[in-house]
Amino acid sequence: MAGSNNPLSTQCSKLHPHGTSEIVRIVRQLPPVHCTLKIESLSKLEEILDKSKNNSFESIQFGAGGYTWVFSVYPKGNDKANGEGHLSLYIRIVDKLAAGTFINVMFRFLIYDQIQDNYLVIQDLKERCFRPMKTEWGIPKALDLSTFHSTSEGFLVNDCCILGAEVLVLKGDNKAASFSMVKPQTIRKFTWRVTELKESIASSSFVIEGREWHLSLWSRGCGSETGRSLSLYLTLNDVSVSDLIAGRTLYAEFDLSIKNQLKGHYRKQTVHGWFSKGKASWGSSDLLPLTKLDNPSKGFKVNNAVVVEVNINVIFLLKDV
Template identity: 45%
Template sequence: MEEFLRKPEIRRITRDVPPAHYIFSIESFSLLVDTGVEKYESHAFDVQNYKWRLSLYPSGNKKSNGEGFISLYLQIEDTQYFPRTWEVNVNFRFFILDQIRDKYLTIEESDGVIKRYYQMKTEWGIAQLLSLDHFNETSNGYLVDDCCSFGVEVFVIKQTGKLERLSMMKQPPNNTITFQLQKC
């Protein structure tokens, strides 16, 4: 049981290439924080025929132990049009632009877990994406001239429905083996 309760490890690497699917930039980040807004939701964007939205907690998601951190989540949109038993399996990674070095800090769960979106769980993310102290330190490049950029790449895992089955018999009748191919 303890295995399921442990917090997932987070992998942080940098890369030159921007996120493939979505970037949103914030000018006057301090004004956003000063308004006291708990969560900012980006505009909806399309990836692989689904609508998504980023949810940013500029002062951390306090309900998920994110106080003192930037918290970022990916939520699926327009699910009211899906079948009642819908499910979308996704692997994603978040980005923060380092404006000084022109690189992207890439943040994802290190075990590459596929997240299952369904009627009762329409949002996944990282409550402790980056500490506010580290984010606010200008020399780190994430918040420069009160501006910052966040991004995401979303990879939907599509079920292909292909199945292969092999059945063997120890003693076939009449020592005859028959192969029958069926379309599944």
């Protein structure tokens, strides 16, 4: 801040310049009031976003001032807002706003310095108006990526960072979340022998990492692959989906396979997807062409039976901490 005698604030303004005078940066000790997001493996998150062709990731929902919000992070910058080369941070209102509704707020973002044990606060000094046609506001150039990734700064340590968001003046309960990876060695596979092929069939439930799943098989395909391929999907059961409340999501990367029963090897496809209340199934609609399934010499179907398998390689879970 101009005229401040705080050496940390002075250093901060030098390290993190911004072309807009309405954005200020200070350093404080207090953690975020409304939302905290811990990303335990930023590089893996970036890889996941690249695979799913997304450039942002959202926190769990949090309440402030009687409304529901999410905190959005663009790890490589929001290029649509000229945020290339910067960490871009936004808040979005979740509630559906009626026509004519206007909500004026001020907000700030926080980045934890794991070396100095304090927070860099990035604040937009202008009031922003949320309305039906404008439900997201943020700072596209919150922090340049060279500074964010610098090992001497402390914002990213061992691929882990802690970010926060506050909707100012409005009251709310803190919602803390961790984007955590389940270690590969704890993951196990599930093999399913389907002894009598039907048009569609579901496996029995199985548990991986404390959550119930099942496989769904369409022997003659589903969707655009109907009549062309065997389709196989991994589904998170209702009892586990119900845990994914208030915007919580689970990311899984897994292999779906069908066994060649003559040669003993598997035909495999790797699938990745975000499981949530609105999307509980991910899989492959074209795991195996029917021309190969129906050909006895190929060995995938023997006595009208097939053997399929799922092997979950990694799970990332956005959860409360």
